[in-house]
Amino acid sequence: MSVTIKDVAKAAGVSVASVSRALNGHDNVTRDTCERIMQAAQQLHYMPNGAARSLITRRTQTIGALLPDLHGAFFSELIRGIDRAARARGLHLLVSSSHDNADEAAATLRAMRGRVDGLLVMSPHASPGFLSDNLPPELPTVLMSTGGDDDHHARLTVDNHGGAWAMTRHLIDGGYQRIAFVCGPEHNIDAAERLRGYRDAMGKLADAPGCCVLSGDFSEQAGYDAGHQLLGMDPRPQAVFAANDMMALGVLAACNEAGMSVPEDMALAGFDDIPMARYMTPSLSTVRIHIADFGERALARLVETIDQADDKPTTEEVIPTELVVRTSCGVPANNVLPLDAGAAHAAADHAFEDRGQP
Amino acid sequence: MSVTIKDVAKAAGVSVASVSRALNGHDNVTRDTCERIMQAAQQLHYMPNGAARSLITRRTQTIGALLPDLHGAFFSELIRGIDRAARARGLHLLVSSSHDNADEAAATLRAMRGRVDGLLVMSPHASPGFLSDNLPPELPTVLMSTGGDDDHHARLTVDNHGGAWAMTRHLIDGGYQRIAFVCGPEHNIDAAERLRGYRDAMGKLADAPGCCVLSGDFSEQAGYDAGHQLLGMDPRPQAVFAANDMMALGVLAACNEAGMSVPEDMALAGFDDIPMARYMTPSLSTVRIHIADFGERALARLVETIDQADDKPTTEEVIPTELVVRTSCGVPANNVLPLDAGAAHAAADHAFEDRGQP
DNA sequence: AACCCTTATGGAAACGTTTACATTGATTTC
DNA sequence: GAAATCAATGTAAACGTTTCCATAAGGGTT
Numbered sequence: 001m002s003v004t005i006k007d008v009a010k011a012a013g014v015s016v017a018s019v020s021r022a023l024n025g026h027d028n029v030t031r032d033t034c035e036r037i038m039q040a041a042q043q044l045h046y047m048p049n050g051a052a053r054s055l056i057t058r059r060t061q062t063i064g065a066l067l068p069d070l071h072g073a074f075f076s077e078l079i080r081g082i083d084r085a086a087r088a089r090g091l092h093l094l095v096s097s098s099h100d101n102a103d104e105a106a107a108t109l110r111a112m113r114g115r116v117d118g119l120l121v122m123s124p125h126a127s128p129g130f131l132s133d134n135l136p137p138e139l140p141t142v143l144m145s146t147g148g149d150d151d152h153h154a155r156l157t158v159d160n161h162g163g164a165w166a167m168t169r170h171l172i173d174g175g176y177q178r179i180a181f182v183c184g185p186e187h188n189i190d191a192a193e194r195l196r197g198y199r200d201a202m203g204k205l206a207d208a209p210g211c212c213v214l215s216g217d218f219s220e221q222a223g224y225d226a227g228h229q230l231l232g233m234d235p236r237p238q239a240v241f242a243a244n245d246m247m248a249l250g251v252l253a254a255c256n257e258a259g260m261s262v263p264e265d266m267a268l269a270g271f272d273d274i275p276m277a278r279y280m281t282p283s284l285s286t287v288r289i290h291i292a293d294f295g296e297r298a299l300a301r302l303v304e305t306i307d308q309a310d311d312k313p314t315t316e317e318v319i320p321t322e323l324v325v326r327t328s329c330g331v332p333a334n335n336v337l338p339l340d341a342g343a344a345h346a347a348a349d350h351a352f353e354d355r356g357q358p
Numbered sequence: 359m360s361v362t363i364k365d366v367a368k369a370a371g372v373s374v375a376s377v378s379r380a381l382n383g384h385d386n387v388t389r390d391t392c393e394r395i396m397q398a399a400q401q402l403h404y405m406p407n408g409a410a411r412s413l414i415t416r417r418t419q420t421i422g423a424l425l426p427d428l429h430g431a432f433f434s435e436l437i438r439g440i441d442r443a444a445r446a447r448g449l450h451l452l453v454s455s456s457h458d459n460a461d462e463a464a465a466t467l468r469a470m471r472g473r474v475d476g477l478l479v480m481s482p483h484a485s486p487g488f489l490s491d492n493l494p495p496e497l498p499t500v501l502m503s504t505g506g507d508d509d510h511h512a513r514l515t516v517d518n519h520g521g522a523w524a525m526t527r528h529l530i531d532g533g534y535q536r537i538a539f540v541c542g543p544e545h546n547i548d549a550a551e552r553l554r555g556y557r558d559a560m561g562k563l564a565d566a567p568g569c570c571v572l573s574g575d576f577s578e579q580a581g582y583d584a585g586h587q588l589l590g591m592d593p594r595p596q597a598v599f600a601a602n603d604m605m606a607l608g609v610l611a612a613c614n615e616a617g618m619s620v621p622e623d624m625a626l627a628g629f630d631d632i633p634m635a636r637y638m639t640p641s642l643s644t645v646r647i648h649i650a651d652f653g654e655r656a657l658a659r660l661v662e663t664i665d666q667a668d669d670k671p672t673t674e675e676v677i678p679t680e681l682v683v684r685t686s687c688g689v690p691a692n693n694v695l696p697l698d699a700g701a702a703h704a705a706a707d708h709a710f711e712d713r714g715q716p
Numbered sequence: 717a718a719c720c721c722t723t724a725t726g727g728a729a730a731c732g733t734t735t736a737c738a739t740t741g742a743t744t745t746c
Numbered sequence: 747g748a749a750a751t752c753a754a755t756g757t758a759a760a761c762g763t764t765t766c767c768a769t770a771a772g773g774g775t776t
Contacts, residue, residue: 002496004762015726020764028724047494049472051413052762056731060409061469062452070441073633076434083428083455087462092469094420094452097441104445111419111450114407114732115473136405138360249637275431279607281639362732373756378734386754410732414761472762 064116073274081295163287163321164197174331223250239267263330285329422474431632439653521645521679522555532689581608597625621688643687
C-alpha cells in the first residue's frame with residue numbers, strides 16, 4: 001500500500017499530529033523535529049492524500065466547470081481564461097462537458113459534491129428546473145450564459161443582444177436592406193438573444209422589410225446549408241449575419257463554391273471573433289466577446305462567493321461585446337456608405353496573442 | 359451544514375448502512391425500504407460526499423491530466439479526445455496546465471494524490487529526474503510526448519520524425535533545393551524530433567546543401583520573425599517548413615506583408631494540421647496528427663494500466679502522422695515536379711467535423 | 717522554591733462514507 | 747416443533763487526514 005502520514009511519523013519517531021503540523025508549515029514545531037520529519041517524508045516519497053485532507057478541512061482547492069462542450073475555439077478560449085484565474089489562486093480545475101445530455105449532466109453535478117469548492121455552470125440550453133433539482137445545495141455556484149429563473153446564484157452573461165444589435169445596425173448603416181440572419185440552436189439562450197438583437201435592429205417585427213431568418217445550430221455545416229438556401233432565394237439577401245463565426249465560415253464556403261464573392265456579391269458577418277476570423281479570406285467582420293475574460297471573470301466571481309459564503313447579492317453581470325469590422329461585411333468601420341471600399345483596413349489588428357503548442 | 363447520509367438514515371428510519379446499500383444499488387435491501395430511502399434522499403436533496411467515498415473505496419472515478427498548456431487548437435483537440443474517452447467510461451477529468459513552471463507542476467502533481475485514479479502527463483520540456491521525483495509512486499501514469507529515461511510508465515509519442523521526414527521529402531521531390539526549417543522551442547522533444555526528421559531527409563548533415571535552420575518557439579510571432587529573416591537572405595530559400603502550423607501562419611503573414619506570394623515566391627508547410635490550416639489562403643500543406651485520437655488512445659491506455667495495476671509492459675506506442683498536401687507548398691500530392699500547378703486540389707477535404715459553440 | 721506562562725508534543729476525536737461482521741426474524745427442512 | 751438456513755438490517759471499524767485538548771517540559775518571575 002502507499003505510504004501514509006503514519007509511516008512518516010514512525011520513520012521520524014514522532015506522532016502523526018506533529019507530522020501534519022510540520023508539513024503544513026505550522027509554527028509550533030521545533031526546527032529540529034521539523035527537519036527530521038521533512039527528511040523522512042522526502043525519503044519515503046510521501047504525498048498527502050487529497051481526499052482524506054479535504055474530508056476534514058472541507059476544502060478541496062478545486063473548482064468544477066460544467067460546460068456544454070470542451071471543444072472548439074470558443075471553449076478553448078473560455079477554459080484558458082478560467083484556468084488562468086484558477087492558477088493565479090492555486091486552484092485546480094475539474095472540467096466536464098454535458099453535450100446536451102441532461103442525465104449525464106445531472107450525474108456529473110452530483111458527483112461534484114465533496115470534490116469541489118465551487119461550481120461554474122454553463123448551460124445555455126434552457127431547461128427550467130434542471131439546475132435547481134441537480135445543483136448541490138450549499139455549493140457556491142456561478143451561472144454563465146444560463147437561462148432559467150434561478151435567483152439563488154450569481155450569474156454572468158454576454159451582451160448578445162447588444163452585440164447583435166450593433167452588427168445589424170452596422171450593416172443597415174452600410175446601406176444593406178435585405179439582411180438575412182442564420183440562427184443558432186433553437187433552445188439556446190445565447191442564440192435567442194442574438195436573434196432578438198437582430199430583430200430589434202431590423203425594426204422589431206419578424207416580418208420587417210428585409211428580415212429573413214434561417215435556422216441553424218452553430219455548426220459549420222448548418223452555415224453551409226443556410227448559405228445554399230440564401231443563394232437560391234429570389235430577391236437574394238445582400239448581407240448575411242450568422243449567429244456565430246463557425247456558421248459564417250460555412251456560409252462563406254457555400255458562396256465560394258457557387259462562385260459568389262464576399263463581400264462584393266454578398267456581405268457576411270459572424271459572432272464570437274474566434275481566432276480564425278482574422279485569418280480567413282476575406283477576414284471576417286464579427287462581434288467580439290472577450291471570451292477568456294469572461295471565463296476569468298466568472299472564476300473571480302465564484303471565488304468571491306466562496307469566500308463570503310453567507311450573504312449572496314446574487315447579482316447579474318453582463319460582459320460587453322465589441323463590434324469588429326474587417327473586410328467580409330464590405331462596410332468600413334466608420335460607417336460610410338460605399339459598398340466597395342472595404343479592403344484596406346483591419347490589417348492592424350494582427351495581435352500575436354496566440355501561442356500554438358506544439 | 360449540508361445533509362449527510364446520517365440525515366437520510368434518520369429521515370427514513372433506517373441505519374446508514376442500509377442507506378448506503380440502497381443508494382449504491384445493492385440487491386440485499388427490500389423494495390419497500392429502498393423506496394423509503396430513495397424518497398428521503400430526494401427530498402433532502404442528498405448528494406454523497408465524493409471525498410469521503412473515495413477515501414474508503416480508493417476510487418475517485420477521476421483521471422488527472424497535466425498538460426503544458428490548455429490553450430490553442432492543439433490542446434483543444436487533445437482535450438476533446440481525452441474527454442471523449444473519459445466520458446465513455448464515466449470518468450471525470452482534472453486538468454492542469456504547467457506553463458513551463460516546474461515548481462508549480464510539482465505542486466500540482468503532488469496534489470493529485472488521492473484525487474485521481476490515474477495520471478496523463480504531457481511534459482515535452484526535457485527535465486530529467488523531474489518526473490521520477492514528483493510523480494506519486496503507485497499512481498498509474500501514462501506519459502505523452504514526454505522525454506526522459508523513465509521506464510516505469512507507459513508512453514505515447516507522435517511520429518514527429520517520420521512526419522517531418524515525409525514533408526521534407528515531399529518538398530525535395532517537388533523540386534525545391536533550398537528548404538529552410540523553423541524550429542520549435544529549444545528543449546522541446548517534439549520540436550527536436552521534427553528537426554531531426556528534416557535533417558535526415560535533407561541529408562543528415564546540419565550544413566547539407568540547402569539546409570537552413572532558424573530558431574523559433576511554436577508561437578506565431580516567432581514564425582513572423584523567422585519569415586522576416588528568410589526574406590532578407592541572399593540566396594533566398596525556395597521553401598519553408600515550419601515546425602508547427604502557428605509558426606507557418608506567422609511566416610505567411612510576413613510574406614504577405616512583404617508582397618511575396620505563397621507558394622509562387624516561397625513555398626510553405628507546417629505541422630499539426632490545426633483546424634485553421636485548411637481555411638487559410640493559401641490553404642496550408644502540413645503534417646496531420648490525429649490529435650483527438652492521440653488523447654483518446656492515451657486515456658484508453660491509462661485505463662488499461664489502472665485495471666491491471668500489477669504487471670506493467672511499459673511499452674511505447676507511436677501515433678502515426680499523415681502528410682496533408684494542400685496549396686501552400688506548391689507541389690501536387692502526387693509528387694510531380696512543376697512548381698506552378700498547385701492551386702486546384704485540396705478543395706475536397708472540407709470536412710465538417712467542427713461544431714462551434716456558441 | 718513554588719508559581720504561572722509558554723511551548724512542543726502526543727492522544728484521540730472528527731470528517732462522511734463503505735463494508736465486514738453480528739444480529740435479528742422469518743422461512744424452510746427434517 | 748426444533749434446528750438450520752437465509753435475507754434484511756444494524757453496529758462498528760476503517761480510510762488518511764487535521765485539530766482540539768491534555769500533558770509534559772522548560773523558563774521566568776515572585
